[in-house]
Amino acid sequence: MTAAMATTAIDNERAEAIRWIQDQMADYGLTIEELAAAGCFDPPPPPPPPPAPVCYRNAEGLTWDGQGELPDWLGRAVNAGQSVEFYLVG
Known part of the structure; x- marks a missing residue:
């Protein structure tokens, strides 16, 4: 697979995901404001610190x-x- 083909495949998957999200929002009557209020766009929590090394x-x-x-x-x-x-x- 060439780099251009990989980029096209990713773009297609992304477009499909966006359509799915839009469909879900329409089906449930959700707005961007409601999703934002629910924390959907908050940054993810930081990862936990790595475990301490075993001594x-x-x-x-x-x-x-x-x-x-x-x-x-x-x-x-x-x-x-x-x-x-x-x-x-x-």
């Missing part, structure tokens, strides 16, 4: 990113005499 992992696959309090599984291991560094990833 510690045990044999069961439980993980901790090193932020905040020690998780229960790591606290129990430390209380039993194991070092935190034993679970360090990498």
Whole structure:
């Protein structure tokens, strides 16, 4: 498929989507103002932040990113005499 053909296909899909939206608005008696009031044109929310990298992992696959309090599984291991560094990833 050439670039021109791809552009034409995208333009056709876009035109079809616009016609569908216009049909739906006509069928339900919707106006642009009503759609705007319903938040249809609000920008999307920002994506969630990426998960923190895993810094510690045990044999069961439980993980901790090193932020905040020690998780229960790591606290129990430390209380039993194991070092935190034993679970360090990498």
